[in-house]
Amino acid sequence: xxxxxxxxxxxxxxxxxxxxxxxxxxxxxxxxxxxxxxxxxxxxxxxxxxxxxxxxxxxxxxxxxxxxxxxxxxxxxxxxxxxxxxxxxxxxxxxxxxxxxxxxxxxxxxxxxxxxxxxxxxxxxxxxxxxxxxxxxxxxxxxxxxxxxxxxxxxxxxxxxxxxxxxxxxxxxxxxxxxxxxxxxxxxxxxxxxxxxxxxxxxxxxxxxxxx
Numbered sequence: 001x002x003x004x005x006x007x008x009x010x011x012x013x014x015x016x017x018x019x020x021x022x023x024x025x026x027x028x029x030x031x032x033x034x035x036x037x038x039x040x041x042x043x044x045x046x047x048x049x050x051x052x053x054x055x056x057x058x059x060x061x062x063x064x065x066x067x068x069x070x071x072x073x074x075x076x077x078x079x080x081x082x083x084x085x086x087x088x089x090x091x092x093x094x095x096x097x098x099x100x101x102x103x104x105x106x107x108x109x110x111x112x113x114x115x116x117x118x119x120x121x122x123x124x125x126x127x128x129x130x131x132x133x134x135x136x137x138x139x140x141x142x143x144x145x146x147x148x149x150x151x152x153x154x155x156x157x158x159x160x161x162x163x164x165x166x167x168x169x170x171x172x173x174x175x176x177x178x179x180x181x182x183x184x185x186x187x188x189x190x191x192x193x194x195x196x197x198x199x200x201x202x203x204x205x206x207x208x209x210x211x212x
């Protein structure tokens with residue numbers, strides 16, 4: 001059964017502002033799933049420039065699932081942006097050396113919030129900002145220009161600064177069933193055959209199709 005090629009960086013012929021993002025990633029500490037796309041009329045090559053303060057020696061990863069939609073201007077702040085906050089000054093004296101290198105924070109003194117994890121089938125709107133260590137659940141929607149400072153439940157819509165839940169797309173029970181069903185992990189032929197159910201709102205029908 002035919003389907004778009006996830007290994008084609010530019011799936012829309014003659015339209016280079018949309019890309020299947022995994023094909024353009026060069027950093028080993030960024031992972032992107034199949035069919036996740038990025039839309040940027042200024043150049044999709046800008047994506048990695050929007051993953052900020054992502055220094056290899058810190059070790060944190062940006063992990064993005066499958067079938068996500070990421071709009072122009074979305075930025076990810078990583079743990080390298082953190083400054084020590086338990087002293088009088090937050091200034092990073094040590095990075096300038098020349099006698100100040102001994103002021104380097106000891107291991108564990110700089111805040112570290114871990115990996116940033118974006119689930120599957122997540123829509124992140126224009127100019128949203130994702131802060132370090134955030135986990136965004138499967139099926140969530142991040143409104144344009146939101147500042148996401150904390151974890152987002154699966155199938156929630158969040159917006160604002162700081163982002164708050166506006167409403168749930170499905171109640172907790174149905175959201176949990178959809179996460180368990182994980183349609184995005186099924187064979188592409190199955191996904192293609194059941195696009196109407198995936199686009200629809202009938203969780204029971206999609207579960208029946210998965211069982212069959």
